[in-house]
Amino acid sequence: MHRRRVGLAAFDSRDQARRFNELSSALSKTQVDHLQGQLAQFRTALAHFAAEHRDDIRRDPTFRHAFQQMCASIGVDPLAGPRRAGWWAEMLGLGDWQYELGVQIVDVCVSTRDRNGGIIEISELVRMVTKLRGVQAGAVDEDDVMRSIKTLQPLGAGYQVIDIGGRKMVRSVFKExxxxxxxxxxxxxxxxxxxxxxxxxxxxxxxxxxxxxxxxxxxxxxxxxxxxxxxxxxxxxxxxxxxxxxxx
The missing domain is CATH 1.10.10.10 (Winged helix-like DNA-binding domain superfamily/Winged helix DNA-binding domain)
Structure with a gap:
């Protein structure tokens, strides 16, 4: 009789553990489904906002950065390029915008290399890129330029932002x-x-x-x-x- 009670107690414990696991799984699935539903709603609202304010996002650096922060909250980078940003880049045209900015950065760096040795202060680079783009293309700032330089790194051309005495400089050559x-x-x-x-x-x-x-x-x-x-x-x-x- 003593051994039989031990066996029944063990059975009851296993049954309780099974029920707790099932309950935990059900709660977890409910929470995940609820979170995914909220995320889907947020993505839809964000997509509507992006479509409505597309021109502002492209032209206004402050507006663009605020939008990027909203996107970052759901793990989306609309300026990452067509492949990584997916339909966000396609809808906003920001992936192409980012690569276009990258080409303009290369243009300025290459054209000034003979006078600065391939090292230019980022504020000067922003000024020259802004002049190259013209008023109609919209303003850019240091953050935009730094993001574009990151997209240039896979090209292996040596583009990198470095710190010189507290100043941000852009190096466009392989030179340590x-x-x-x-x-x-x-x-x-x-x-x-x-x-x-x-x-x-x-x-x-x-x-x-x-x-x-x-x-x-x-x-x-x-x-x-x-x-x-x-x-x-x-x-x-x-x-x-x-x-x-x-x-x-």
């Missing part, structure tokens, strides 16, 4: 900056692009030999600067092209 080059770029941004050996000696504590070698390497090996042998103050100065503000 060493510590000395980065330091020179930081100084150049503070001096309007003009750097002399004394600047590096005072600001960075370098020896004259180190300052001279670093500047000469930027000129001869990397094409990142120009030399002015008729500088009135020092006799020889270096103009770091990536730090020069161009007026066009």
């Amino acid at each position: 900056l060493n510590d000395d080059q980065t330091s020179i770029l930081v100084v150049a941004h503070d001096t309007g692009g003009r750097v002399v050996e004394e600047d590096l000696m005072k600001r960075k504590g370098w020896t004259r030999e180190r300052a001279h070698l670093a500047l000469e390497n930027m000129y001869a090996s990397d094409g990142l600067c120009w030399i002015d042998d008729q500088d009135e103050e020092s006799g020889r100065s270096y103009w770091i092209s990536a730090a020069i503000q161009w007026n066009e």
Whole structure:
């Protein structure tokens, strides 16, 4: 009789466990179905909103970013391109818009490479891309440019956003900056692009030999600067092209 009670107790426990599992599965399925229903409603409302405000999304950066945040809440990136964004990109035309912006970024980077060595400040890039696009195409900002640069990375062309002394720069060539080059770029941004050996000696504590070698390497090996042998103050100065503000 003692063994029989143990057997019945075990049977009851297994039966209770089975019922709890069935109940748990039923609750989980109900919750999932409810969540999927809410998600479907939200997607429908978002699609209606996107269709109604399509032009605003394409032309206004602030409006576009707010829309992207709404889409991100359901795991959709409408600017990811036709393949990844699916019908969102097709409906809004934003996938093509993103790639078009990427082509314009490449155009500006390539056309200015001979004067800046393939490194351009992102604010300058935004300014030049905006000018290239014209008023009718709508405004773009740094966030738009950074997103497009990410779409260019699979091309293997070296496009990347880097930080130089707290400034965002866009590198469009396969060129890793060493510590000395980065330091020179930081100084150049503070001096309007003009750097002399004394600047590096005072600001960075370098020896004259180190300052001279670093500047000469930027000129001869990397094409990142120009030399002015008729500088009135020092006799020889270096103009770091990536730090020069161009007026066009």
